Amino acid sequence: MLHPIIDSLMPRLSGSCARLAAASPNTVNCANAMISVLYADIMLPLESMGISFEIQPDIGPIIHNPVRSMQDVEALRIIDAEEATPYVLEAIRLVHRELEGKQAVIGFSGAPFTLACYLIEGSPSRDYGLAKSLMYGQPEVWDALMDKLTEVVSRYLVAQIQAGVDVVQLFDSWVGALGPAAYKRFVQPYTRRVFAAVKQTGTPSIHFGTGTASLLELMAEAGGDIISVDWRVDLDAAWARVGYDRGIQGNLDPALLLASWEVVEQGMLDVLRRANNRPGHIFNLGHGVLAPTDPAQLCRLVETVHEITARR
Numbered sequence: 001m002l003h004p005i006i007d008s009l010m011p012r013l014s015g016s017c018a019r020l021a022a023a024s025p026n027t028v029n030c031a032n033a034m035i036s037v038l039y040a041d042i043m044l045p046l047e048s049m050g051i052s053f054e055i056q057p058d059i060g061p062i063i064h065n066p067v068r069s070m071q072d073v074e075a076l077r078i079i080d081a082e083e084a085t086p087y088v089l090e091a092i093r094l095v096h097r098e099l100e101g102k103q104a105v106i107g108f109s110g111a112p113f114t115l116a117c118y119l120i121e122g123s124p125s126r127d128y129g130l131a132k133s134l135m136y137g138q139p140e141v142w143d144a145l146m147d148k149l150t151e152v153v154s155r156y157l158v159a160q161i162q163a164g165v166d167v168v169q170l171f172d173s174w175v176g177a178l179g180p181a182a183y184k185r186f187v188q189p190y191t192r193r194v195f196a197a198v199k200q201t202g203t204p205s206i207h208f209g210t211g212t213a214s215l216l217e218l219m220a221e222a223g224g225d226i227i228s229v230d231w232r233v234d235l236d237a238a239w240a241r242v243g244y245d246r247g248i249q250g251n252l253d254p255a256l257l258l259a260s261w262e263v264v265e266q267g268m269l270d271v272l273r274r275a276n277n278r279p280g281h282i283f284n285l286g287h288g289v290l291a292p293t294d295p296a297q298l299c300r301l302v303e304t305v306h307e308i309t310a311r312r
Helices: 004-013 025-031 070-074 086-099 112-121 129-137 139-163 180-186 188-199 216-222 235-242 254-258 261-275 295-310
Strands: 035-037 053-056 060-063 104-110 167-172 205-209 226-228 247-252 281-285
Touching: 060 112, 070 139, 086 104, 086 139, 104 112, 104 139, 112 129, 112 139, 112 167, 112 188, 129 139, 129 180, 139 167, 139 180, 139 188, 167 188, 180 188, 180 216, 188 205, 188 216, 205 216, 216 226, 216 235, 235 247, 235 261, 247 254, 247 261, 254 261, 254 295, 261 281, 261 295
Parallel strands: 035 104, 104 167, 167 205, 205 226, 226 247, 247 281
Antiparallel strands: 053 060
């Protein structure tokens, strides 16, 4: 059985492209989306921990003081989210008031593993060699870092819930770099703690990852009322693996949106066919919108999904 709050939100969530919505209600209305995602860079909670970074265009986060030793980990601070990210929480309150319940508001945070990768690597990476070598070679340092990140992420998500979001999404964008055994030892215990903290609030949650075909069952064990999948796995097969007591999010390949509408439509219909009108599906892209994507193509996708699902 789905989370009861997910059940109540599904009329607003189902048939929506989550990343299409933005914090601005005007953007939401223009896109005719049914939800609003308050976008705040996943690196923001790290600043109060003592991390100096910048976001470079076309590159991403650049960490000026990477974390690669126990001394580095011990120097990291844990501060309540209200003090660490007051601007994010105030933005949530403003959006919540502005939308007046017309759209569900989704808050989000980076997951401990993905944040740890950024902190250790110092910049985006293709293979996460530095992060994984520390994880395997210095497990005591890894565990200490993950413990602190888990506490910060848990507090951050709970604070977003208290500020007014209806659902929270935990982004583990890079977790697909691990195999099942490594995930179970080095990631799952910490992810489970985050979802346990969220569950105590009664708020539904989404567990997001990419390249996770080999990890789906373990991710479901870790937590999340809805498991998000990308285009590398068929949605119907993925849903059967995580269990129909959970919802599923996904999983259109965002690259399809760079092609003709006919190509997009075929992909959309395939996703909906695999969902089979089963309660608990949130139509979404498998990952973020690619920069060259035409916004009109996105709007047409949202509107068409609405039209089709409304008839079922």
